[in-house]
Amino acid sequence: MSAIRVRFAPSPTGYLHVGGARTALFNWLLARKTGGTFILRIEDTDVERSTQESVDAILQGMEWLGLDWDEGPFFQSSNFPLYKQYVQQLLDDGKAYRCYCTVEELDAKREQAMKEGRKPKYDGTCRDRDTAPVDRPFVVRFRAPHEGATSFDDQIKGVISFPNEELDDLIIQRSDGTPTYNFCVVIDDAIMKITTVIRGDDHVNNTPRQVQLYEALGFPVPQFAHVPMILGSDKARLSKRHGATSVIAYRDMGFLPEALTNYLVRLGWSHGDDEIFSREEMVAKFDIANVGRSASVFSPDKLLWLNAHYIKTGDPQRLAELLTPFLKERGVDPAAGGPALASAITTLQERARTMIEMADAALFYYIAPVTYDEAGMAKFGQEHLLAVYSAVITKLATSTAATAAEYDLLFKEICTEQSWKMPQVGQPVRIALSGSTQAPGIGEIIATLGREETLQRMEDARRFVAGRS
């Protein structure tokens, strides 16, 4: 184990979204690459908004993506006594003070400052008060320095410096006695000995305050790496308006976890011209130094392409397991009869971009067609169709062919014998067997369906065509 310790610290106020997932992935990657430790911490200091459902959803998302953690999950809510202790320490040292200003007063001041074009920061009313009113609720504020500047060397963005006069005395403890986020992160990261804080760059502005807190508390300041935002197609912050943002929603839409992680890792990070990364390659090649500084737009198209790639190259047996729930949703239980699912999948891997597409395309293997593509049929005369079906049935019944290639050969023979062109035979048969004009190769279908079922479907189709004069 190296000394590297990183953490992913989501707040349980919703599901795991793709932005959070990417942050988690980068943290995980750094830990795995360096042999360090990846910690999962739930930031639930906002008791009002935190829910158990969200916690479950986040864990589920992490597990689906294969982002396993070494320590945790820890909950900030179980650390409240610890935070109180540090608040007291700051109070004792004179580095924090009680503030009796009310929310209403603060709001009014903020509004006023905004109107006058000033920075809406706390005016310091209670910073130097010597008399403490009794029996009045108070918050605890950090006594921030007014002079100088606070800076840190971000691993992604470089040196970032803030004039201290821009920073006000932030609240570290609410009037109900609970600690606030900016205080808790510092304590937790320090206690957990986090060496590198990788998080979204919407936290850049919080960082100088946190650095001041580390220093006031006498803790070493960790390294920071602020990852740029993920935007929607209109360059606005990614939200539900742009489509799904939940990791689990992508699973339900038929995406493979390796496709999502591959997509996410390339969003903001690159390794030369490489696009496809196995889990191992990602771990080996990941480097924070190669994370870009600018925000990036989420592209469903590229995700789809990657998903298609992983479906194409995936193990049919594993895909079968992943596909089964989608088939069951469609009323098919592949274990209850019909072709072996893995065999069916082999014929569909190049034709499906998602598990949903694959499930839809696989349906005909388990449910014989009840209707036939009319437009497709209409291209051929009734006489021709009957001739084709009869020829195929006869040929098939006496053949010993068993593989897709052998069946394909059979059709070539039929074409030669009857002086038909391949499309004149292939299309009618495809419709007979699948009901549709868009399906795998004839040989593949027959090999998957089996001779018996194929003959059955051919007879059905012949009867159907014969019956409509």
Add this chain to the structure above:
RNA sequence: GUCCCCUUCGUCUAGCCCGGUCAGGACACCGCCCUUUCACGGCGGCGACACCGGUUCAAAUCCGGUAGGGGACGCCA
């Protein structure tokens, strides 16, 4: 408003640190080929250094400014 950050094809990006490439790759799109439908695949095309100055023989690359975009400014995280 103030502060912080960002800016290469429509999108993700390589190149930038250590100036000299026809500014490369991928997705999408278009065309051609393959073909038993649909796909897969192969080949080709379209397409970018935000802008203005400066330094230099030479700038996507170094410096300054402008514009645009994003973020933060909470008793949210």
